[in-house]
Amino acid sequence: MLLTISTTYDPATDLGYLLHKHPDKVQTFSLSFGRAHVFYPEATAVSCTAALMLDIDPIKLSRQQGGDQASFALQPYVNNRPYVASSFLSVAIAQVYGTALNGRCKDRPELVDTPIPLQAKIATLPSHDGESLLHRLFTPLGYTLHVIHQPLDAQFPEWGDSHIYTVTLTHTIRLRELLTHLYVLIPVLDDEKHYWVGADEVDKLLQKGESWLTDHPEREEIAHRFLRRQRRLTRAALAQLTEEDDPDPEATGKQHDQEETNAESSLGLHQQRLQAVLDMLKASGAARVLDLGCGEGRLLRMLLQESQFKAIVGMDVSYRSLELAAERLKLERLPERQRERITLLHGSLLYRDQRLVGYDAAAVVEVIEHLDAPRLAAFVQNVFAFTQPQIVLITTPNQEYNVMWPSLPAQKFRHRDHRFEWTRAEFQTWATKVADTHGYTVRFTPIGPEDETVGAPSQMAIFTREHIDENRTP
Numbered sequence: 001m002l003l004t005i006s007t008t009y010d011p012a013t014d015l016g017y018l019l020h021k022h023p024d025k026v027q028t029f030s031l032s033f034g035r036a037h038v039f040y041p042e043a044t045a046v047s048c049t050a051a052l053m054l055d056i057d058p059i060k061l062s063r064q065q066g067g068d069q070a071s072f073a074l075q076p077y078v079n080n081r082p083y084v085a086s087s088f089l090s091v092a093i094a095q096v097y098g099t100a101l102n103g104r105c106k107d108r109p110e111l112v113d114t115p116i117p118l119q120a121k122i123a124t125l126p127s128h129d130g131e132s133l134l135h136r137l138f139t140p141l142g143y144t145l146h147v148i149h150q151p152l153d154a155q156f157p158e159w160g161d162s163h164i165y166t167v168t169l170t171h172t173i174r175l176r177e178l179l180t181h182l183y184v185l186i187p188v189l190d191d192e193k194h195y196w197v198g199a200d201e202v203d204k205l206l207q208k209g210e211s212w213l214t215d216h217p218e219r220e221e222i223a224h225r226f227l228r229r230q231r232r233l234t235r236a237a238l239a240q241l242t243e244e245d246d247p248d249p250e251a252t253g254k255q256h257d258q259e260e261t262n263a264e265s266s267l268g269l270h271q272q273r274l275q276a277v278l279d280m281l282k283a284s285g286a287a288r289v290l291d292l293g294c295g296e297g298r299l300l301r302m303l304l305q306e307s308q309f310k311a312i313v314g315m316d317v318s319y320r321s322l323e324l325a326a327e328r329l330k331l332e333r334l335p336e337r338q339r340e341r342i343t344l345l346h347g348s349l350l351y352r353d354q355r356l357v358g359y360d361a362a363a364v365v366e367v368i369e370h371l372d373a374p375r376l377a378a379f380v381q382n383v384f385a386f387t388q389p390q391i392v393l394i395t396t397p398n399q400e401y402n403v404m405w406p407s408l409p410a411q412k413f414r415h416r417d418h419r420f421e422w423t424r425a426e427f428q429t430w431a432t433k434v435a436d437t438h439g440y441t442v443r444f445t446p447i448g449p450e451d452e453t454v455g456a457p458s459q460m461a462i463f464t465r466e467h468i469d470e471n472r473t474p
Helices: 014-019 058-065 087-096 131-141 175-190 199-209 219-226 231-243 249-257 262-267 269-284 298-304 319-329 336-341 373-387 399-404 424-438
Strands: 002-007 027-031 034-043 048-056 116-126 144-151 161-173 288-292 311-316 342-346 361-365 391-397 440-447 458-465
Touching: 002 014, 002 175, 014 034, 014 048, 014 175, 027 087, 034 087, 048 087, 087 175, 116 175, 131 144, 131 161, 131 175, 161 175, 175 199, 175 219, 199 219, 199 231, 219 231, 231 373, 269 298, 269 361, 269 391, 269 440, 269 458, 288 298, 298 311, 298 319, 311 319, 319 342, 336 342, 361 373, 373 424, 391 399, 424 440, 424 458
Parallel strands: 288 311, 288 361, 311 342, 361 391
Antiparallel strands: 002 048, 002 116, 027 034, 034 048, 116 161, 144 161, 391 458, 440 458
């Protein structure tokens, strides 16, 4: 397994400083699955090449894995793992070239942020989906590719080609960016990691992909393969990537909150939504209530005025909104018993949070329409599969009612931050599927003045859990 990185930067031997590996030395590093060797086939001021070669011990690897997943007796010892670029190479990049990968260079610090001409050659790179996947992954990042398709056996050309390629990537780029792209995309192409993939892999993907993965056209496929096709982890990664699209979500959220249309304001629709949710919560008998996406705390203030609610939690992704909620509720001046009833939490609706488990009801008021598809899927999993309140109330605009407002241009959403606005049928189809999947029943009620043709301006789904898990505690 061989990776070479070459440059014609002047002087080219500065590559040794960036990699923290001296061109005049052959260095060997012990890894859990074998050894890695770093050496320089050429090192002149005009051209310099650093080679990283892995020597994988299949017997050592088999003993670590236990050999219990082999499809035939000798598979742990006879396979392509020592030869093709895979997650082993990514681990070697992280451990052997870790300083360069993290963008540190003590002796030439200015080089870290300097794009230099680089050429990376991977001798045996697998791609079961063919050469097209290589181009779909690397071309959007600015690389020029030279690809050689390797035959199954050069002595028997009639056997055809293998799924192994020799790939040369050329780009003028920062070295740390090149290493980051290789670290993520090599296992994506191999699609077979040699170690257990858990939640920590999401953090690795987000850390290494923070500067480029969000805008990559194949980001969903990259996340799916990097995380070994585990849908839960993929949803979590994509949700965080899309959430990070907005560089200042607090400022944007505040701006959009102030852009409620004049039509809605003239109906007093927001207050009608809150009152409808409050009435439903009171009727349910709930004592412990979540307000997910609580914003500046309007519903929280109404809940606090009702003695029925013994424990009230407001969660929002915006620190500023929570600060405004605290001011609106006058938390610092509340009597001690009142203050003990309410908690404000900073957090996202897209990630599992043990602090939200064990509550009777959850209100989600005008939130889901701000979520794109990956984030909406993550929200559903966290609320209905993990948190599992007995009652979940979700409100969202009724898209059909938009025609009642001449001031709203055709085919436009009520707010700029909306990712969608559903008709009544679309909302009911989605909600029914969620209920059926997660053990809830659901019914629907309109909110606001109702028109015979287009319905009411807003709509609410009332989810009721069919079975309560008595072991779930906050």
